[in-house]
Amino acid sequence: MTVGEALAATTARLATAGVPTPDVDARWLLQSVVGGPGARVRLDSRRPLHSEAAARLAEYVTRRVRREPLQLILGSVGFRHLDLLVRPEVFVPRPETEVLAGMAIAALPAGGGGVVVEPCTGTGAVACAVASEASPRLVVATDTSAAAVQLAQDNAARAEVAVDVRLGDLLDPVPADLRGEVDVLVSNPPYLAAGELRGLEPEVVNWDPHDALVAGPTGHEISDRLILQAPQWLADGGWLVMEVDPERAAATVARMTAAGLADARMHNDLTGAARIVTARHGA
Template sequence: MTGSEALAQAVRDLRGAGVDDPARDARRLLAMAMGIDPGRLTLHLHDALGPGEEARFREHIQARLTRQPVAQIVGYRDFYGRRFIVTPAVLDPRPDTEILIEAALAEPFDTVLDLGTGSGCILLTLLKEMPGAWGLGTDLSPKALEVAKQNRTALRLDGPAVLREGSWFDAVEGGPFDLIVSNPPYIAEGDMAGLAPEVRDWEPTMALTPGGDGLDAYRIISAGAQAHLVPGGRLMVEIGPDQGDAVAALFTAAGFENTRILPDLDGRDRVVVGNAP
């Protein structure tokens, strides 16, 4: 079987399973099975697949047919120009989170705290983009922290990046910080059933929803952040597109100043920022 023939069959199978953009996913998985860069796949589509390549591709497609995310199958996701290890223990880094990165980098900082660090993509990206800075990432999940540690080592940040296990501020040592960032669980409990299977069934529930109205993490973070920020220090969190006003109100009620809501590239509310007094 040639790569082209295998690809055509895989696209049909994925389309039949309801996978969005089956051609994109099949091409990425075929390139991995063949051990080539996805950008070079077209040059090799007429090559005959070896037995090992064909078996690997079938295995990858079977995993995708269960709606396992492509990032988990291939084991990584590119985020802000860098490669991050991804497993079912962590959220798949998403392009929307790069809005938070851009907002954080708009002003210099020497110290940063990342609450609920997961894969470490936010903390480690900020430290790579701000040489000389030091950061702490906390997470309640030991399995997530293992992934973050692997990413930390891969990016050569074992010195400036500290990772600690614990719930929100319970694991914080050191500070105060110039910047606190977080992409916390924010999906309302009633919205979980409507999520795509790739998210609902494969990503960690504790990183997706706090239950209830989805705002509990923001209540904890906004109430406790000032004790860990320098005067004028920034707090910024990623939010769901319908949560801007509610989270901004929590910031204001907690005493934060200059609270503002930043949109993503589609114009939807994506990040809330406030300054400590």
């Protein structure tokens, strides 16, 4: 079988299984078996596909047909300029969160330095991107999942950046001497209500950890707690930068204002959805 024939057969098999982007996924899987995990090689459709690569492709296709996320099969995902490890028990970073990381970077002091805290870090995507693209003095990240903490530590080491990753609820594990010193508090917390999982794609419902998706009965529970804690931790002029469900963005802005934060507003992601909210501490 040639690479071209394998690509056509894989695309057809994924399409029949209802995978949303069969052609894109087939190409990624082929690139990975030909060039190695996460590789972006040019596929020469006339070349033969060796038996070892064909066997690996068959295994990957079986997994994708069962709707295992493509990123978990490949083992890593691109996030801004980083290549992050992903693992089954940790939320897979989404492209829209790259905008959140960019806004956190833009909110840091222009001349470098600054303290960044990221509760709900998951793979560590946002914390690692900020640490690698800006020059903060300190980046602290937290998560209640031990698997996420381990993965975020592994990703920080892989990206060769300093991120202090701690296990625990929101800001509880952050050193107390950072109260009033945080320049950017950035987070993509769980923001769905339990009933909202119904109707989502199998890749989300069956693979993303429940605690990464669902905040509680209303979806606001975790972001509300973070908003209430933010004024005690932010420096004067420091920013809270949060990813939210676009359906909840306006309500989140109102809650930020009610908590005493200034300039609360919504920002669009790359698809035009109001997915980011920001507010400032101080006059």
